[in-house]
Amino acid sequence: MDILITGGTGFIGRELLKLLSTHRITLVTRQPSRAKQTLAHADMGNIHYISSLDEFSDFNQFDAVINLAGEPIADKRWTAAQKSKICQSRWQLTEQLVERFHASTEAPSVFISGSAVGYYGDQQQHPFDESLQVNNSQFPHQVCARWEEIALRARSEQTRVCLLRTGIVLDPSGGALQKMLLPYKMGIGGPIGSGKQYMPWIHRQDMVKAIEFLLNTPHAQGAFNLCAPHPVTNREFSHQLAKALKRPHFLFTPKWAIRLLMGESSVLLFDSARAKPKKLTELEFTFTYSRLKPALHNLFAHTE
Known part of the structure; x- marks a missing residue:
């Protein structure tokens, strides 16, 4: 594929680029030379780096687009x-991508776009699963709802x-887990608030x-919960993390x-989301790590 x-x-x-080493990748990045260094582990000579979407007026040459960018x-x-x-880091870029889908006579067959x-x-x-309908005024919902609405404009008979x-x-190398590790390593980790979320x-x-x-499942479309089948409370997560460490x-x-x-962003830690990946499991996607304990054991097996 050309992606x-x-x-x-x-x-x-x-991490995704490691899996896509057999495909031809065009990577949009503000700093191509720095990106080449960052991705030295994944670049098998299959990645072409560009600094701007302005190089394309349409996406006729691509089979798929994957949109993971955002502050x-x-x-x-x-x-x-x-x-x-x-x-704006989410909405504006996604709008630019959608414009090029609309300008294509042979649009990519799939557009995979981020949300949360x-x-x-x-x-x-x-x-709950993906069928839950939500409308609230909290900032995370407002960001995601509009982001999704913009992305869905790319849908057509040609594009899912x-x-x-x-x-x-x-993964301890980044994201939320990396930020959680320090207090646990110092022996002062524990649940946040009630821990029931x-x-x-x-x-x-x-x-x-x-x-x-x-990417490879032609009938997959719409929203998917990208989370393991067995969510846990913050208290249980904290207990298992301390044990793994x-x-x-x-x-x-x-x-x-x-x-x-x-401040206001504390809702990210206190909101409770017992989300189930119903649509992925119905499509028979198999999780390697469906439960937290073996997932953390894998990530910290070599921790002294």
Whole structure:
């Protein structure tokens, strides 16, 4: 396949490119020379680096487009300026991609575009799947809802659209897990708030395997929950993480402290999302790590 990818140098993109080494990849990146260094582990001579979508007026030459770009949502406090950056980094780029789908006489057969389980907001203890309809005013939902709405405009008789409602992607080299590790390694890790909130998680290997699966499954379309079949509470996650790291687990972080530290973005830690990947499992996608304990054991097997 000829595949265009945005966000390929990110936490998920770097791993995904390892799986796509037999395909011809065009990677959109602001810094091509730096991207070549970052992706030296994955570039089998199959990656062409471009600095701007302006090189293309249409996507006739591509079989697929994978859109993973976006300002990290949890890296900084949600000031008005940061919220705008989070939104525009997703919405504007996706609009540019969709415009080129519409300009194509032979559009790519699939558009895979990012989203997040933040779409659902706080669902407390109730399990749910992709059929859940949500409309709320919280920032994560507003970001994802519009992002998805823009991406879905690429749908046509030629093109199917898959939306990746991603949970917490687990790998110690980046993402949320990397940020969690320090207090645990210091022996002061523990649940956040009540610890009763559900955390939809997925091993990074399963995340990229699922993207490849959707790429190669012609009848897959619509929103997919990219999270393991067995979400756990924050308390259970914390307990299993401490155990995997061979560290104590007796402290907790009070809700007020997190709110003071993170401001409005603390909803990312306190909202409960007991999300189930119903559509993936119905398509018979097989998770390598469907439960948390073996997933963490794999990630920290060599931890002293």
